[in-house]
Amino acid sequence: MKLFSPAKINLFLAVTGRRPDGYHSLLSLVAPLAFGDDLEIVECSGESDQLRCDQPGIPLDGSNLILKAANSFRRKSGLDRHFEFTLTKRIPSGGGFGGGSSNAVCALRGMNQLCGNPLSADDLFEVAEELGSDCPLFLVDGPVVMRGRGEKLQPAPELADFLQERRVHLFNPGFFSSTVDLFRKMAERGKYTASDFAEKQLEDLMRSIQKGDFGWTMRNDLGKLLATKYLFYDTLFALLRKIGLSECAVTGSGSGAFVLSRRESDRKKMADLCDQLLDGEGFMIETRFLGNKDRLVTQP
Numbered sequence: 359m360k361l362f363s364p365a366k367i368n369l370f371l372a373v374t375g376r377r378p379d380g381y382h383s384l385l386s387l388v389a390p391l392a393f394g395d396d397l398e399i400v401e402c403s404g405e406s407d408q409l410r411c412d413q414p415g416i417p418l419d420g421s422n423l424i425l426k427a428a429n430s431f432r433r434k435s436g437l438d439r440h441f442e443f444t445l446t447k448r449i450p451s452g453g454g455f456g457g458g459s460s461n462a463v464c465a466l467r468g469m470n471q472l473c474g475n476p477l478s479a480d481d482l483f484e485v486a487e488e489l490g491s492d493c494p495l496f497l498v499d500g501p502v503v504m505r506g507r508g509e510k511l512q513p514a515p516e517l518a519d520f521l522q523e524r525r526v527h528l529f530n531p532g533f534f535s536s537t538v539d540l541f542r543k544m545a546e547r548g549k550y551t552a553s554d555f556a557e558k559q560l561e562d563l564m565r566s567i568q569k570g571d572f573g574w575t576m577r578n579d580l581g582k583l584l585a586t587k588y589l590f591y592d593t594l595f596a597l598l599r600k601i602g603l604s605e606c607a608v609t610g611s612g613s614g615a616f617v618l619s620r621r622e623s624d625r626k627k628m629a630d631l632c633d634q635l636l637d638g639e640g641f642m643i644e645t646r647f648l649g650n651k652d653r654l655v656t657q658p
């Protein structure tokens with residue numbers, strides 16, 4: 359079975375506090391993209407799972423979220439089945455594009471389908487929640503508001519058609535940003551966005567998206583923190599605004615950033631900026647939001 363494993367971007371991300379379990383409570387609007395990895399899954403007769411990946415640097419041991427998903431699948435379903443996974447990696451690792459989480463959910467859904475769906479939608483959700491804060495959102499396949507540490511989901515299908523009108527440009531600055539380190543820094547600083555204020559801002563953003571205009575309300579608290587370490591972001595966003603592109607932000611805990619635009623002609627301007635600022639270290643990817651008609655299973 360061949361599956362598409364989409365990347366995501368956080369169009370809004372407020373960190374509203376620290377929970378007793380050490381995780382942070384978030385309010386985020388997340389949307390999957392038509393850009394992503396491919397994952398091929400074949401059931402095998404051996405006693406262990408196999409994982410291959412075309413990209414060096416991606417772990418192939420038990421720390422890979424695909425292999426963690428396979429263990430969780432066996433535990434939850436009670437089935438003793440094993441699989442061969444072939445991952446074609448395009449999503450930059452540590453970019454805030456949710457690559458590992460997306461791969462894990464993709465693997466989970468694929469194994470479930472190959473075995474005749476022993477896990478219900480609720481089971482899949484429970485397993486995804488255990489695998490990582492960013493995993494459950496990949497079970498939605500469209501824009502979604504995320505609360506809690508990422509497990510409280512409110513699908514936002516009313517935004518899908520409006521988002522489809524936007525071109526999405528992803529900036530990969532070419533360095534790894536650690537989610538754990540950034541949240542640790544956040545906790546040390548101890549300053550959070552008031553939850554009521556964040557809810558109101560997100561409401562405004564969602565209303566603006568449905569009016570076709572939303573740049574001014576974009577927010578990412580983790581991105582702001584990252585920008586205190588890497589001056590590159592403030593320069594990038596200031597230059598983008600200067601050429602009329604204000605719908606831009608860091609995604610998740612970085613290092614990736616994105617710009618939304620309407621015109622084909624914007625692409626060249628962004629590519630020039632990317633070359634100028636990243637000096638050949640990173641690259642830009644042009645894509646769009648995942649639409650309702652996009653197929654996640656590319657080949658049964």
Ligand SMILES: C[C@@](CO)(OP(=O)(O)O)[C@H](O)COP(=O)(O)OP(=O)(O)OC[C@H]1O[C@@H](n2ccc(N)nc2=O)[C@H](O)[C@@H]1O
Nearest residue numbers: 380381382454455456490491492507537538541610611612
């Ligand atoms: C920041 C976000 C925003 O979408 O995206 P990425 O930048 O990773 O793509 C996510 O919350 C990342 O989710 P994910 O990468 O699955 O995080 P997890 O594996 O669950 O947690 C990694 C570590 O990050 C911290 N963490 C994560 C999520 C959260 N709500 N609060 C936290 O404090 C914890 O220290 C945890 O040990």
Ligand SMILES: Nc1ncnc2c1ncn2[C@@H]1O[C@H](COP(=O)(O)OP(=O)(O)O)[C@@H](O)[C@H]1O
Nearest residue numbers: 421422423451452453454455456457458459461
């Ligand atoms: N299938 C996977 N693909 C990419 N990274 C993975 C995978 N499984 C585990 N990882 C680990 O996850 C971390 C990066 O996570 P990733 O999902 O790519 O970025 P982010 O959390 O920034 O969205 C790295 O430490 C990497 O070693």
